[in-house]
Amino acid sequence: MRTALVQLGGDLSAPLAQRVEEVAGTVAGLGDADLVVLPELWAQGAWNAREWASSAEPLPGSVVPVLADAARAADAYLHCGSVVERADDGTLYNTAVLLGPDGATLATYRKVHRFGFDSGEAAVLGAGPGPVTAAVAGTVAGLATCYDLRFPELFRALVDLGAELVVMASSWPAARIGHWSTLARARAIEDQVWLVACNQTGTQRGVALGGRSVVVSPWGEVVAEADDTEQVLVADIDLSFVATTRAEFPVLRDRRL
Numbered sequence: 001m002r003t004a005l006v007q008l009g010g011d012l013s014a015p016l017a018q019r020v021e022e023v024a025g026t027v028a029g030l031g032d033a034d035l036v037v038l039p040e041l042w043a044q045g046a047w048n049a050r051e052w053a054s055s056a057e058p059l060p061g062s063v064v065p066v067l068a069d070a071a072r073a074a075d076a077y078l079h080c081g082s083v084v085e086r087a088d089d090g091t092l093y094n095t096a097v098l099l100g101p102d103g104a105t106l107a108t109y110r111k112v113h114r115f116g117f118d119s120g121e122a123a124v125l126g127a128g129p130g131p132v133t134a135a136v137a138g139t140v141a142g143l144a145t146c147y148d149l150r151f152p153e154l155f156r157a158l159v160d161l162g163a164e165l166v167v168m169a170s171s172w173p174a175a176r177i178g179h180w181s182t183l184a185r186a187r188a189i190e191d192q193v194w195l196v197a198c199n200q201t202g203t204q205r206g207v208a209l210g211g212r213s214v215v216v217s218p219w220g221e222v223v224a225e226a227d228d229t230e231q232v233l234v235a236d237i238d239l240s241f242v243a244t245t246r247a248e249f250p251v252l253r254d255r256r257l
């Protein structure tokens, strides 16, 4: 499976519709990829909480349909990153959307762990109800978003739901990028999954974002890693390596709860 992680800059200065068209153009051009991944809240801004109430939309909203056209053009699964969703009851969520190559929505995942302690996401958004998986290219993919990376129990829950691959969208700051790189490897090693993690880079509302999007194997090898520039990081992953790893080193079998 060829993965393409679109590590975007955090610049919000151009109008949203223009930025969405540009990103959709990039995705549409990635026709040799099987799975394309975008970062967390790249359209409305991950570090732009004061504008979420005005930019939130019920799904599918204005962003996802443009990306669905791009997924069809690329004939690829597309993890849209996440959007600020306004639910029917008015609650806002940081919601990841996974599309199939036909542009249909395969899964939506409302971020479970809200970042910000007593402010930011934690103050403005609702918490998602739980883990979400979807069938992707003959395997099961689990979804996670940014701060979720610090919560191993969510990833273990995804494994219990059959995940062999975890796709993560982030806007992780440069100030803690060492945690990102270390925890990404830790989650892949302990859960024996492929981890495909797409971060943002650049600066957004004064916050320097860290880049370093990464693809980690179920054995914990970093098979591809971006630096902190805007780029498309491409990595080919062998999904059968999950079963091989779990058979040869069956640590998940030794769990005692």
Ligand SMILES: O=C(O)CCC(=O)C(=O)O
Residues within 6 Å of the ligand: 046, 114, 115, 145, 146, 147, 148, 150, 171, 172, 173, 176, 179
């Ligand atoms: O955990 C961190 O250090 C960063 C998390 C974050 O930026 C987020 O979830 O938006």
